Amino acid sequence: MNEDREKFSLEIGKACRNVGFFYLSNHDIPSSLIERVYQQAEHFFSQSIEEKMKLYIGSCRYGNNRGYTPMFEEKLSPKGDLKEGFDLAMELPADDKDRIERGAILYGPNFWPDNLHGFRECIYNEFYLKMLSLGEKLFEAFALSLNLPSNYFKSMCQKPMVTMRLLHYPPQTIIQDEDQLGCGAHTDYECFTLLSQSNQSGLQILNNTQEWINAKPMPNTFVVNIGDLMQRWTNDQFKSTIHRVINTSGTIRYSIPVFFGPNYFTKIKSLINDEKEKYEPILADEYLTQRFNDTYQYRQTNSSST
Ligand SMILES: O=C(O)CCC(=O)C(=O)O
């Protein structure tokens, strides 16, 4: 990210319009910190299922999609994904004004384990907050690549809906069932995703001739991809590309995606002035809530949670 800003935004603009995926290097997240996040992920997932289920996402008292997702809970593969995860987002008080007075139910506190030493400090205070700053820089680059002022998204990202996940994929030696992959074919929901992959391959991207291309892990890089909300916001100029995960590495695979959305009540209306709008304007929270409801099993059995 140290290159000349304009050149950088031109390049990513091209990648977003053609592929929807690119690798980001020269960022300022130390590899030693990323290593420590992986160690915390390993501590978390190696606990017993009973311990992890104390943080079950479906029993999070705030109903804000935080906590532990067991194997097969997420249904990107029709029979449930072969992965487990831990979800967190911006730490806000339970009596956050937008949450209490305006129904911003996805805001609020996280669902932290209290038995893992240094987990919250490492995951949130160190890593998540640094990722927020990196995401802000990317929002600036996206703005420039859309011929908007670099600070265009700033006011819409003061309390952004940014979800981070720790993901654990057990090894899948052969594909026994196309309907049960590590992570079934999908597009991401938010504006963009910054993904750290551990050394294990597994992520595949569908190209425009319908072939699955391996997105090999590259040291000290993040994979960046456009999500559906940004595709919609750019009237389909930026591409939200289908991808999936099959962990045939033979060993456990961890990954850490961070999904960047704007403030809860941001109106998503085409940013492209000289084109007919392809979509009705929609509020970011309405869109994301619907997508969460469609994917998480607990949200289907308990449809009162938004
Ligand atoms: O684990 C990965 O490499 C990608 C995960 C992913 O695509 C997602 O969580 O949306």
Ligand SMILES: [Fe+2]
């Ligand atoms: Fe994804």
